[in-house]
Amino acid sequence: MIIPCFQFIYEEELFCGAVYENLNLALNKPTWQANQYRPGNSLFHSSNAVDGLKSNLSGRGGQCTLSSGEHRTATWWVNLTSVYSIHDIRIYHRNDNNKLAYSTAVLLLFLGFSVYVSNTTNRLHGYLCFHDTNFTKSTIPAVVNIPCIIHGQYVIYYNERLSKVKYPDGYSKKAFNDICEVEVYDCRTGYYGPNCSLPCPDNCRFCHVETGECQCCEPGYQGYQCEIECKKEKLQHDLANLERAYIALSTEEGTVWRFRFYSTLGAVFVSVTVNTVFIIIICLKWKRRETKVPPITKEFCTPVQCEANNIYENIPGEYQELQKLGESSHYDAMQQKDG
Structure with missing residues (x-):
């Protein structure tokens, strides 16, 4: 199925021989979070999660974004500023640079988190790439790599602790989005494959980053492999x-x-309406004319019809007398001739 095309704006593209080097599309892009811990304090700002710094993953190291931890939902997103062919997403959770604290107190804040890719800031308008239902505080890794083969502009991190919902043991009471870095990687437009080195079909704007199936044709082409050229006149x-x-x-x-x-x-509507009414009137008149039975008259009625219609009652007496006289004279003439 061919999907609508989008305009792509890519950052500088790096190559290593014939192999394309994936770019972190989220680096220094616009971010937002719902409930920041200590609003206005840059140590906990949402942009810390895309600054490219990962040397200090503690809550107060200035390289992580922290939420207030006082709400039942936590939302953070990054705007990639354009629609990209996303291949995978990498998330570095806060670990306080302390393995013991990381395994005992901090990890429970992230259990049950979800990652969405959307073309809007509304996660429900997008695609759910990952929802944790299996991790525990002793099994969740410090760095989570999430394959997500999709086209989108916003990567949304979401967690919730809703009321009247029973969560597994070890989950925190409130929702958090304490993350230190989010990296989003893609394949360069027009390429696919494990190393993003295989070209998409000809006339294909972008294809599936794993299978190479075309998902958007260049203008003027159509078909599953963009092999059909659109007629120039129709396109214009x-x-x-x-x-x-x-x-x-x-x-x-x-x-x-x-x-x-x-x-x-x-004007066209009025003209069509008037002509339609006129045609209906003509048809009705014609139908009535065809079905109307002509009245029976003296010239064309049979004796039975005339008697039924009492026509004889209207014949003058003089005519009857003349008729009788005429019959008698004719008979006499015949008798004389025979004699």
């Missing part, structure tokens, strides 16, 4: 319609265009 027509629609929505010229469009549409 579609582009012209899109441009006109944009003008209609965003400029003063669009106001005139909308007025003309709706005026023409209204």
Whole structure:
């Protein structure tokens, strides 16, 4: 299935021979979190999780973002500033640089966390890459690597401790998003494979980073492998319609265009309605004319019909007398001739 294309803006691309070196797409990108610990204090700011620093993973080392820990939900996200072909996501949780504390007190804050990729800041509009349902405070790793083959712009870290929900033993009472670094890696547009070194099919803008299946064609091409060239006339027509629609929505010229469009549409509607009514009236009159039975008259009625309609009652007496006289005279003439 071919999905809609997006405009891609990539950072500097690094190559090592024929192998593409993955970039950390999240590095120094815009971030946000719902409830920061000590708001306004840069030691705990959301941007610390994308500063590229991982040498001090303690809560007060200035390289981690901390949440207040007073709420039942915790949300943090990074805006990659464009839609990318994401391959995997790497998360460094806070560990306070102390293995004992890390294993006994801190890790329980992260149990049950989820990671989403979305094209908006709403996680429910996106794709769930990972939801922890198996880790315990003794098994969760310090660094979690999450494969997530998807296209998206926002990477969202989420955790919750909802009321009236029974969580496994060892979970914290409130939700936290204490993370020290989030790294997002991709394949360069037009390549796929384990080392992102295999080219996508011709005329394919980007393909599945593992299988190479085309997911978005270059303009002017279509088909599962972008092998079908669109007709130039149709493409130009579609582009012209899109441009006109944009003008209609965003400029003063669009106001005139909308007025003309709706005026023409209204005139066509009135014309069609009037003609339809006229045709219906003509058809009804014609139908009545065909089904109307002509009245029975004296010239065309049979004696039975005339008797049924009492026509004889209206014949003048003089006519009856003349008829009788005529019959008698004719008989006499015949008798004389025979004689």
